[in-house]
Amino acid sequence: MWDTALIGKEYAPFDAGVDTAQIAAFAASIGEDDPIYREEAAARAAGYPAIPAPLTFPFSLMMVAGQSFLVHADLDIPIPKTVHGEQWFDFHNNLYAGDVVTGQQKIADMFEKKGGALQFIITETRMDNQDGVHICDLRTSVVVLNN
């Protein structure tokens, strides 16, 4: 049920490995043919220390780590009643194949519009790498479509 007391709730931290094969498959699936996303030598030649993760790849790390629908379960909202309204990424440092990120998600805000016909849940997730370097912040708006 809708309970704004959940604003500020922090979920347990999660770990997610950045897998070379998953980056290559992800890049291929979006039509990205730059070899830096599949060949270490090409990445190094382009000035990267390793194969970089595509920009929106951190969102997939959350998916694979089972983070994406925690708020739905908490609020008892069926996933098909919701849509992804907005997505934000702030990038602080680069993410590479072989990294292991630690992430933590929290509920940043909950509010209603149109007399409750639309409900918005804003989650924020910070990711750091294995060296404690702040990699990125994700902010996701989940919109609940009522009636």
Place this chain on the structure above:
Amino acid sequence: MTKLTYDQITIGDTLPPVEIGPVTREDIAAFARASGDPSPIHLDDEIARSSGLPGIIIHGMFNMAVLGRLLTDWAGQTRIKSFSNRFAAMAVPGDTITCRGKVADKSDLGGKNLVDLDIEAINQKGDVLLTGKAVIALS
């Protein structure tokens, strides 16, 4: 990687567009596997219809990932400071998605050379699928 410099950039400059499509069901299934999102509304027409959709839809995060290519093609991966979009409309199999952007502002306040971009993704009918913003740091 493109050698962009701050001084080269003028407000109103447009980015080379990125186009993908027509996006097939196989493309959607491949993204579902690669991105870790096997939600049935992207894979199963019957379940998609029972959710009130005309049939399966392309992942919004697929569209956003392609919009990300607009940024990395132009500026390279390491210069992108922020990237966001609103999911304005859904895309379906057979759609061709075109991503485009333009320089909305630039600022060197505080010794940081930042370029603000307005970006969007549209389908072949001109419907806006995504509307967003990005900030790029240049030397």
